[in-house]
Amino acid sequence: MSSNLAGRYVRTQTSSIIATTVFFLVVALVLTGLVAHVVITMTRSANEIDDARASRAARAAMGAFVGRLSGTTTDNAIWDDAYSAVSSPAAADWAYENWGKTSEDYALYDGAIVIGPDRSSIVSAYAKGKPFQPSAFFGQGFYQQINVAADPGRAPVINFIKTESGIALIASQAIQPFEATAELPKLSTLSFYKEFTSEVIDTLSNEHELEGLRLETTPKPDFLNTPITDMKGAVIGYLVWPSKAPGSAVFHQVYPYIAAAIVILALFLIGVLLVGASEARRLRQLAQTAIFEADHDSLSGLLNRHGLLNLLEGLGNSATSPHRLYLVDLDGFKAVNDAWGHAVGDDLIRLVSKALTACHPEIIATARLGGDEFALAHVGSATCGEMEKTILALFAEPFKIDGRTIEVGASIGAAGRNGDVPPLELLRRADMALYRAKANGRGQAIEYDPELDRERQRVAELEGQLKNAISSGAIEAVFQPLVSASTGAVTGLEALARWRTATGNISPEIFIPLAERCGLIDALGVHMLRTSIEHAKSWPDLALSVNVSPIQLCNPEFAAEVISVLQELDFNPNRLTLEITEGVLMTNPDQARRSIDQLKRVGIKFALDDFGCGYASIGALRQFGFDRMKIDRSLVSALDEGANGADVLRATISLATALRIPVTAEGIETARQAAILRDAGCDQLQGYLMGKPMSAYDISSRLEEESVA
Ligand code: C2E
Ligand code: MG
Numbered sequence: 052m053s054s055n056l057a058g059r060y061v062r063t064q065t066s067s068i069i070a071t072t073v074f075f076l077v078v079a080l081v082l083t084g085l086v087a088h089v090v091i092t093m094t095r096s097a098n099e100i101d102d103a104r105a106s107r108a109a110r111a112a113m114g115a116f117v118g119r120l121s122g123t124t125t126d127n128a129i130w131d132d133a134y135s136a137v138s139s140p141a142a143a144d145w146a147y148e149n150w151g152k153t154s155e156d157y158a159l160y161d162g163a164i165v166i167g168p169d170r171s172s173i174v175s176a177y178a179k180g181k182p183f184q185p186s187a188f189f190g191q192g193f194y195q196q197i198n199v200a201a202d203p204g205r206a207p208v209i210n211f212i213k214t215e216s217g218i219a220l221i222a223s224q225a226i227q228p229f230e231a232t233a234e235l236p237k238l239s240t241l242s243f244y245k246e247f248t249s250e251v252i253d254t255l256s257n258e259h260e261l262e263g264l265r266l267e268t269t270p271k272p273d274f275l276n277t278p279i280t281d282m283k284g285a286v287i288g289y290l291v292w293p294s295k296a297p298g299s300a301v302f303h304q305v306y307p308y309i310a311a312a313i314v315i316l317a318l319f320l321i322g323v324l325l326v327g328a329s330e331a332r333r334l335r336q337l338a339q340t341a342i343f344e345a346d347h348d349s350l351s352g353l354l355n356r357h358g359l360l361n362l363l364e365g366l367g368n369s370a371t372s373p374h375r376l377y378l379v380d381l382d383g384f385k386a387v388n389d390a391w392g393h394a395v396g397d398d399l400i401r402l403v404s405k406a407l408t409a410c411h412p413e414i415i416a417t418a419r420l421g422g423d424e425f426a427l428a429h430v431g432s433a434t435c436g437e438m439e440k441t442i443l444a445l446f447a448e449p450f451k452i453d454g455r456t457i458e459v460g461a462s463i464g465a466a467g468r469n470g471d472v473p474p475l476e477l478l479r480r481a482d483m484a485l486y487r488a489k490a491n492g493r494g495q496a497i498e499y500d501p502e503l504d505r506e507r508q509r510v511a512e513l514e515g516q517l518k519n520a521i522s523s524g525a526i527e528a529v530f531q532p533l534v535s536a537s538t539g540a541v542t543g544l545e546a547l548a549r550w551r552t553a554t555g556n557i558s559p560e561i562f563i564p565l566a567e568r569c570g571l572i573d574a575l576g577v578h579m580l581r582t583s584i585e586h587a588k589s590w591p592d593l594a595l596s597v598n599v600s601p602i603q604l605c606n607p608e609f610a611a612e613v614i615s616v617l618q619e620l621d622f623n624p625n626r627l628t629l630e631i632t633e634g635v636l637m638t639n640p641d642q643a644r645r646s647i648d649q650l651k652r653v654g655i656k657f658a659l660d661d662f663g664c665g666y667a668s669i670g671a672l673r674q675f676g677f678d679r680m681k682i683d684r685s686l687v688s689a690l691d692e693g694a695n696g697a698d699v700l701r702a703t704i705s706l707a708t709a710l711r712i713p714v715t716a717e718g719i720e721t722a723r724q725a726a727i728l729r730d731a732g733c734d735q736l737q738g739y740l741m742g743k744p745m746s747a748y749d750i751s752s753r754l755e756e757e758s759v760a
């Protein structure tokens with residue numbers, strides 16, 4: 052996943068997690084709020100309903116208290132005996148006997164007062180069975196009530212009144228006959244009072260289920276209060292009792308469960324928050340890892356190709372910050388992997404990564420682009436040459452891994468950013484330079500030059516032309532005689548490819564490697580084999596040698612293809628020798644071996660070409676079972692250069708002879724060379740002296756001449 056994609060993915064995921072968590076929290080809080088509202092409303096309503104009931108009960112209690120005293124007063128005031136008695140001289144005694152005495156210990160009243168018709172003289176006044184002074188006890192309010200109550204026919208006047216000791220309820224009514232027969236004179240008044248004592252209040256409290264009812268002079272906050280007013284409407288006290296608050300009681304009963312539910316909900320919400328937060332954190336970390344991995348190589352921890360391109364993009368063009376890119380490719384890394392295994396190869400990559408990163412302070416970034424290919428971005432004043440020297444110096448010393456000493460080299464391709472070069476183009480240029488550095492040999496450093504592009508262009512064009520030449524049959528075969536060292540007679544012919552173009556001939560030294568690189572060698576090889584055999588059928592007594600690229604041998608279909616050409620053209624396999632330079636045989640020795648064995652079984656012979664130059668070795672001679680060895684032209688021409696040239700040649704030929712492998716010497720140009728080689732033991736000679744490569748027509752003419760001679 053690219054870093055941008057990873058970032059966008061995580062942002063979306065994180066916002067959806069945050070949105071889900073917030074949604075969850077909001078829903079939970081709204082539900083909690085609703086439930087809390089319901090519980091509070093129910094609690095308050097239950098309290099209010101009970102408070103209203105209690106207030107009604109308090110009023111009823113007062114009403115009952117008033118009603119009782121009022122009834123008692125009426126029963127005694129409207130009484131024929133009392134009416135006649137209070138207007139007699141024995142009124143005081145009568146009043147005492149019937150009412151004053153009773154007041155000593157009577158539940159219905161605490162005192163009885165009889166006021167004469169003048170509404171001021173006291174006929175009789177007893178409190179708790181003892182005489183007392185009403186005006187002192189009740190104050191002036193008493194006479195005001197008498198004034199109102201003295202009229203006959205009235206219901207008793209009843210009021211709460213402030214007394215010396217507290218509050219009392221006093222009821223007054225004119226003393227009158229049960230039924231008046233005539234108009235009544237001015238009447239005496241009977242008053243009963245009942246003190247509002249704590250016992251009275253307790254009784255009311257019990258009767259009306261008003262727990263905690265008491266009398267107070269001021270209202271009590273947080274309690275239920277009912278005011279008590281006197282006849283003028285002034286508040287003289289308060290009945291006070293605590294609210295039962297049944298809602299609150301129920302609330303307190305269920306409170307532990309509510310508290311537990313709140314705690315559980317809170318824990319749940321905290322859990323949701325924590326899970327949300329940890330999920331968001333996990334996603335952020337995942338994204339950071341993904342972003343890092345998208346830009347970095349897991350083995351070395353360096354930037355990868357994507358990361359490098361991002362970095363180059365960020366650096367901008369060279370006008371703002373001139374910089375240079377170095378591509379470093381290890382030489383011989385594959386051999387390290389093959390020899391020591393991939394674990395050691397990985398360790399080497401890590402070591403090289405560290406070394407490259409730290410090799411120069413002006414290196415701003417290091418990347419690993421492939422198996423053994425690295426890139427360094429350089430910003431600073433060091434020249435390209437200095438940097439290349441610094442990098443190559445890292446590989447001058449072997450690397451030490453677990454006691455092993457491992458040597459690898461490096462090739463460097465460099466490219467600077469001049470003008471507005473896109474990162475990909477900069478990378479391509481450095482790659483082009485690296486390709487050239489590797490082609491030039493190991494341990495080279497090449498800086499990009501536009502000429503490299505032009506050359507690449509030329510090669511590409513040449514590839515196209517070669518392809519056409521092969522398919523149109525423009526590649527021809529010429530033949531060079533192979534001569535018997537003893538008789539000088541032509542015993543065989545080596546076919547050599549020729550490419551003649553309108554602008555001149557192109558050497559096989561150029562087009563054969565080109566065909567190998569661009570995958571045309573198989574087609575070219577089959578074409579040459581077919582052409583050579585077609586010509587060779589005219590020379591039935593001669594052997595035919597055809598050059599084969601080792602790359603062809605590594606193709607699993609090669610052997611079958613050769614055999615099918617031979618069968619098709621009806622050519623005797625015993626006449627055919629395939630010449631191979633060892634070169635890349637060793638890269639896939641198993642397949643090469645299989646092809647060689649298969650072809651040898653049908654009678655085809657193999658010659659190891661160019662022995663003595665490059666890689667050709669005695670080891671290869673034995674390993675692949677070659678039937679002949681061809682000594683390279685360079686060894687033959689060395690005969691003219693110094694004394695030990697002949698010794699080297701002789702030693703080489705003796706080695707082959709010891710292995711019973713016949714030897715051909717190539718590139719013989721002088722009779723002296725021919726003589727030395729013949730003496731040394733070569734049984735076959737080849738070279739301009741014996742005959743240059745020539746057309747089939749020329750070969751036929753020469754053979755004719757020889758047969759005539
Ligand atoms: P080679 O197979 O070793 O061929 C011998 C080369 O030496 C030929 O060069 C030949 O012209 C040259 N030569 C022979 N005698 C003398 C001499 O006395 N003096 C000098 N200076 N040169 C001499 P040529 O034809 O240019 O071929 C070069 C190489 O190209 C061949 O070396 C062979 O490896 C390869 N080649 C040529 N044709 C083919 C082909 O059809 N297929 C493949 N795979 N390779 C081919
Ligand atoms: Mg050859």
Ligand code: MG
Nearest residue numbers: 660661681717
């Ligand atoms: Mg050769």
